Amino acid sequence: MTASSIAVLSHVPDPSIAVLRERAGLAGRDLVIYRAHLGELPDAGDHAAWVVLGGPQSAHADRDHFRPEVAALRDAVERNLPVLAICLGSQLLAEATGGRAHAGEHGLESGVIEVSSTSDAVPSGRYFSFHSDSMEAPAGAELLAKSERYLQAWRYGSALAVQFHPELDAAGFDAVLAFEADKLARFGVDVAALRADVAAPEASPTPSQRLLDSWLAGLPAHG
Incomplete structure (x- = not known):
């Protein structure tokens, strides 16, 4: 563990983070995984930044379970620690900063979606998506991106949230699709068609790679 490393808060036993791991490696950053779903949480002073991942849990239905993590996130933002909050993580960040997580009004958004952005921090383009919950960003947040159905990105202080x-x-x-088979069935998703769309190649650097590179480049210098 070093002050230049990045804490990754996971909500599943074996998180899939291949693109994050690749881009962090290119930036010379080590990743330290915390099993947040089991109560493991970093101290805000131990790392250069946090990445808070998604998961099958619900930030609004499981509020009692998430109280310690929400409190830790609130403390991290108050300390001006860079945070990248993804999917469930973005909803937890909303709860931590005065916003609100809630059930999505437009059902399951899954597969590859088009994101329209107003900020270089979040390139417009195609991203993987899987969620049926959403959030209201806190008062004072800068709204950065949306899809046809949901808010997709916002910034609040030192934190960047992406859905x-x-x-x-x-x-x-x-792997997410395999884990979420029940939800896919409940929403009547054509999984074969979804997998075919996801498998379509995309030129590098992808929007996801560019987003992560931009966020990593903005972290405090090593040392």
């Missing part, structure tokens, strides 16, 4: 999944490659997204 989609820049950390995943196609294999990682396939």
Whole structure:
């Protein structure tokens, strides 16, 4: 553990973070995984930044379970620690900063989605998505991106929240689909068609790679 490393708060036993791991490696940053779903949380002073991942849990339905993590996130933002909050993580960040997580009004948003952005921090383009919950950003947040159905990105102080999944490659997204079979069935998703869309190649650097590179470049200098 070093002050230049990045804490990754996971909500599943074996998180799929291939793109994050690749881009962090290119930036010379080590990743330290915390099993947040088991109560493991970093101290805000131990790392240069945090990445808070998604997961199958619900930030609004499981509020009592998430109180310690929400409190830790609130403390991290108050300390001006850089935070990248992804999917469930973005909803937890909303709860931590005066916003609100809630059930999505437009059902399950899954597969590859088009994101329209107003900020270089979040390139417009195609991203992997899998969520049926959403959030209201806190008062004072800068809204950065949206899809046809949901708010997709916002910034609050030192924290950047994204509803989609820049950390995943196609294999990682396939692992999400296997994990979420019940939800896919409940929403009547054509999984074969979804997998075909996800498998379509995209020129590098992808929007996800560019987003992560931009965020990593903005972290405090090593040392």
